[in-house]
Amino acid sequence: MNSATDLILTNARVVTRDDVLTGGTVVVRDGLIADIDDRPSGAPGALDLAGDYLLPGLVEMHTDHLERHLMPRPKVIWPSPVAAVVAHDAQIAAAGITTVFDAIACGQYSDGSLRRQMLTDEIAAVKHARAEGLLRADHWLHLRCEVADPCVVEIFEPYRADPLVRLVSLMDHTPGQRQWSDISKLRQFDSDQGWTEAEFEARVRERLADQARFAHRHRLQVLELVRERSDLILATHDDTTEAHVDEALSEGATISEFPTTFNAATKAHGAGMKTIMGAPNVVRGGSHSGNVSAIELARARVLDGLSSDYVPASLLQAAFALTDLTDLSLPASVALVSANVADMVGLPDRGRLAPGLKADMVRVHLADGIPMARHVWRDGVRVC
Template identity: 80%
Template sequence: MSSPATPAAAPGDLILTNARVVTPDHVLTRATVVVRDGRIAAVDDAPSRVPGAVDLADDYLLPGLVEMHTDHMEKHFMPRPGVLWPSPLAAVVAHDAQIAASGITTVFDAISCGQYSEGSMRRQMLADQIAAVKHARAEGVLRADHWLHLRCEVADPCVVEIFEPYHTDPMVRLVSLMDHTPGQRQWSDISKLRQFDSDKGWTDAEFEARIRERLEDQARYAHKHRAQVLAMVRGRTDIVLATHDDTTEAHVAEAVAEGATISEFPTTETAAATAHAAGLGTIMGAPNVVRGGSHSGNVSAVHLACEGLLDGLSSDYVPASLLQAAFHLADEIDLPLPTGVAMVSANVADMVGLPDRGRIAVGQRADLVRVTRADGVPLPREVWRDGRRVC
């Protein structure tokens, strides 16, 4: 990959050398990446002898990971059931630190507009979460590049009034349409929902009453609210629309008709195949890969990867799973490492409209992560965003 046209090192360049550099097509050994003014200026398939070059000691060098759907910030705002952390800014910064330490340099914080389980306190947290992310950005204290993904729970009676103040916000770049009503999509198997809600302490009669209430809400609101949310985002050419937990061909057809371009967490192979054939990017959970299956009993992400139906991954509720999943796919099903890495970087960046990142290639943003392996586990050692070390 080196050539006579490769620019010579200039004062102020960051030179990372003696690394296994994962490019879009290859893993280059003992390679060098030159960073200048926050961009990748050169990629050479040979070590550098320039004084001051940083020796990565044969560790991997990957593009910074791109996360388009993480619920992880909620854990910092509500670290215990019913407990809201008193400083929203501190909660965001703690979340950001764990995101960056996991090798994620671009993150779409998935914030719920509406809720589908009692006691989640998501309505109370929403305004504080959005304001705190903006505050942290303004203060320059964030390591990763943060954007907003608003998750619209269409069967919630209040979703439209919750979403309306934010639908023109320029930080909102991704909107997903969700319906977690029991008996369909993610909760097709009611027994899995009963297990998920086991901490509520409900009796069987109380659980069944709650299901009836949610089914009534869906019948009353879901179709109408879906149309209203779509109408609000229709004029935003910078917003990417995703559908969530597609289970049937009809779900995918509806999403295509509405202009969605991403199918998040399809629950069946049929839905994933239909979405893939329709040109929707398919996203599955990285915990599904690492754990060897879905906690809801849905289709295996590894199986979809084997069938060529997986385009990208989301860490969902475990930030560290994103990097682990990329290497797990390479180890377990012999997926080429560049292909697995693209599922957590370039492919996702393209889906969310950020093609300037996610690849180690000349001209791309210098978002990079140094990775070592200990006992086979890939671990981030250093992280750079725009050529500046942040971890």
């Protein structure tokens, strides 16, 4: 029996974990999914979704997008960090993402970098906006520790016990290995810095020296800090070789983010780690760094989840694109951006349309074959 305060969404293609219920109905009560039916509802006040898809709210574990709002141009810090966070949040929610881990870099990267100031501002602004109820999505923190950076430990240490920090990843972006095995791709990536060839080569030498001096020691120090909290989830970044995966396993990492080769992804997946690839890699048809294709990993069944990385809208697009590019069903593909990721980050109360779970949902309309988020609900309240 429905109550007068129930939210009833009907005549939708309801995407559950295992099926697509055409003409289905979802009933929401007190912020939770109360019932799912495979038939349309005639209840007064039911919202007719006109055959659009109804998906679980998307779960994003690694987006660099917040930094683009704090620093919209090189060396330009936006004067109101809270305004930047709220603008970022609006774009996240409009993309159908209801749970987001803002991935914040722990590392100075260079003497002239503003990243250290930006990290302090970002974390304080996210916490303030969250406490004041200014955010549409549920925001958590993912601290990305650049182990070859001279300052990474002292930057990370003050936040290791923060309850909003649930995920920590170990990174090493030193040229010549992992993501930047092809240094020409790094040169292209850094083209907006305006460096001459001599300046770029000097920067490469500096980073190689930093790696030799700091990477191993800092990796061990960050790991020691992470182990002080049993609830922290550890990931590694850009695993390229089977040796990288073996190292990650020995350290207790459970997620391999953006493995750069088929062998590394296969090794990680087979050993029980969860693999995450970039959704832009799917939408664009390949990696901008020249690394392994996420589509190839999906076809081989060694892809466990997707991250929007630098384009929030890519999550939804990639989920639908994979049903055309692989033999994945829509429920299996949607799980890569919802249920699978929720499980990886220890949030089993969301990511699925099922009774008793959070009523985080997104109404999706296909326009010229492109999925568009039309309405978004978090805890049964419409936020977009």
